[in-house]
Amino acid sequence: MSLARRIVIVGAGPAGVGAALAARQQDRAADILLVSDERCEPYEKPPLSKAVLTGKAVPQDAPIAGPGGVAKHGITLKLEARCTGIDRAARMVETEAGERIPYDVLVLATGSINRTLPLFPARQPRIHYLRIEAEALALREELRKSRALVVVGAGLIGLEVASSAVEIGLKTRVIEIAPRILARVCDEETSSFIAARHRAAGVDISVATMVTGVRTLADGRIAIETDKAGTLSADIVVVGAGVMPDDRLAKASGLPVQDGIIVDEHCRTSDPAILAAGDSTRFAGPHGPVRLENWRHAQEHGAVAGRNAAGGNAVYNTAPSFWSEQYDLYIQGVGWPLAQPTVRVHRQVSPNAMLRFDLDGRVLRYASGINAQREIAAVRRLIERRIEIDPGDLADPAKPLAAMLKARA
């Protein structure tokens, strides 16, 4: 019988794959099994709302583990296997097909699931939600045949879909219940800049608008009744109403869950044999418990879980960040947003590039950027090293950010 440590990872998004790759690095001999309920080699999700919809890429162009996939790293991939239970006493994962898979250490990386709106039930003709490759391919096919799209929800995914749809020639409308777009994501100034770019591209955005009814018309199209924007008809509707952590498996097995699987800074749950990482988890951030829904967090959190599953004792302390691509805008955020920044600074990098900084006194805590990728890389280090900065220097585009890194922390 093999004495190799048996690590089982449930979920093959960036957190699960990040965990598998890091576990392999930590323990060359470990027996690593990645269990996925999807049908293909793990792929990156960010292109699904961008290049995949415009037809410039297919999901398999971006395998998470690189060319050769996870197998190249000595990781066994079990596809189309949904885990339905954990027998914690016996250290076994149970699958829908009735298999029992033994583990020494288990990593849960079950990610998020889309929040569905009762007026727009999933799997109805012409109504789309977007999370996985099959949904992206189905949406791409239908967008190609359609002329008018209504996007419900002006979060990152909804707006990326709008931008992709405009690129392939659809007349696009966006309805948002909140008073502004991206209300959960960025400050008012950044959100108005992005809204203006959408409007310039021909997208009609209605904010503070509620959908009050949905009907299917005689020709199969969909009529969406709203309280402020009248009735809109659409060939196709995409709902981007946010996500919820998929903590169902953890909850069913009695692990502590509170809108996400509760983990410590080592990605450990209350069961010493079970770790968890990525979108599905909640952990202590500097301003209280947080749950993050972005790629870099998932991948790096997964790597910490994987190292620790294989005997390490790594700590997760990365500054979170996200990016989004819409038209010619590369939108980024890095750091821990403050409820009440004491200082807020704007830096105009060039006519089409800007940064916004949130400081706590002289310490930078959060920044958002548009078309400022190079600057954001320096900003990340300023945040992580907690370097004291003169806010006036941040506002002055003539003062290089990289030079501020040399200042005393």
Ligand SMILES: Cc1cc2nc3c(=O)[nH]c(=O)nc-3n(C[C@H](O)[C@H](O)[C@H](O)COP(=O)(O)OP(=O)(O)OC[C@H]3O[C@@H](n4cnc5c(N)ncnc54)[C@H](O)[C@@H]3O)c2cc1C
């Ligand atoms: C369309 C789209 C575009 C995005 N674009 C960006 C972007 O531009 N920038 C950015 O920062 N972030 C982006 N994100 C967010 C980012 O992709 C997610 O934060 C990230 O994928 C989360 O990783 P994860 O591994 O935690 O979970 P997921 O990627 O959700 O992976 C979880 C996996 O686990 C599987 N699973 C769940 N339960 C079980 C079970 N019981 N048994 C077996 N398998 C199971 C799921 O099917 C899924 O494959 C985007 C997300 C989407 C959907």
